[in-house]
């Protein structure tokens with residue numbers, strides 16, 4: 001892609017996984033309502049390409065999307081316990097502002113961070129916990145209707161619907177990635193559901209790279225690694241996008257330790273957590289903590 005790529009929510013966990021993997025591969029324009037410390041910004045991204053703005057600010061968003069070829073839209077409230085006023089503002093209203101601005105500016109490709117929680121309602125009592133185990137062959141493939149298990153999931157289903165609308169009305173290519181559970185260096189520990197939907201950092205970066213490079217119309221895909229345990233199919237992501245994940249939660253013990261003789265995740269080839277290639281840059285205070293209060297059951 002020759003034009004810049006706008007990344008919203010660039011300072012967060014997913015944004016940083018993408019930038020650590022693909023920092024050198026695109027001309028990035030970064031938007032976040034929190035100022036990004038230098039350690040979170042790839043080399044070569046100028047101050048002019050860093051927007052400190054809320055995604056509900058239409059003017060700022062229009063400025064940020066001008067002349068970009070693609071948008072990866074991550075900004076929002078990621079909490080599964082998020083209250084309605086927050087998801088309404090940050091996830092639904094904010095997503096509509098970003099998608100409309102992108103469509104009206106003639107952006108070619110738009111990748112939207114949807115969530116496993118858009119379909120959490122399929123995890124019924126009679127299906128769980130078997131669903132999370134490798135022997136179980138139940139699969140969601142992205143063709144099913146959304147079935148949110150919480151209001152956060154409702155907001156993600158709304159984002160998918162907005163994507164459908166802006167694809168149909170403006171012919172913008174839209175891919176909605178129902179992201180599983182992103183953790184760094186190892187799958188979620190002692191958590192069957194989390195291990196079934198693990199998305200490693202390098203697979204996350206690779207998947208969004210494919211969202212920027214592949215040709216598609218409107219797609220809903222699952223964003224998980226190649227886990228033996230899984231109830232999401234990654235076939236559509238493979239077919240439509242050319243996704244070819246490298247990681248598998250089965251290569252780790254239930255406690256999250258790498259099993260012997262496996263190729264441990266390399267963090268996109270970088271051996272630390274930051275972009276600080278020169279000694280003058282401050283080290284990150286902490287790796288990409290979410291700026292909403294944590295979900296109570298997240299350790």
Ligand SMILES: NC(=O)C1=CN([C@@H]2O[C@H](COP(=O)(O)OP(=O)(O)OC[C@H]3O[C@@H](n4cnc5c(N)ncnc54)[C@H](O)[C@@H]3O)[C@@H](O)[C@H]2O)C=CC1
Nearest residue numbers: 009011012013014033054055075076078113115179182290
């Ligand atoms: N981390 C995960 O495992 C998953 C994440 N997702 C989705 O991916 C996206 C990113 O999630 P994380 O990186 O985990 O969250 P995060 O909380 O670490 O990062 C979100 C970033 O967006 C920014 N932001 C939030 N609201 C904003 C607004 N109104 N205007 C401008 N910036 C705003 C925050 O400052 C933050 O830097 C979210 O949409 C989330 O729902 C979906 C499924 C799983």
Ligand SMILES: O=C1O[C@H](COP(=O)(O)O)[C@@H](O)[C@H](O)[C@H]1O
Nearest residue numbers: 078079080115116117180181194
């Ligand atoms: O959408 C999201 O999902 C992941 C995984 O969900 P969980 O119920 O297993 O915690 C969550 O970690 C992330 O914060 C959220 O945005």
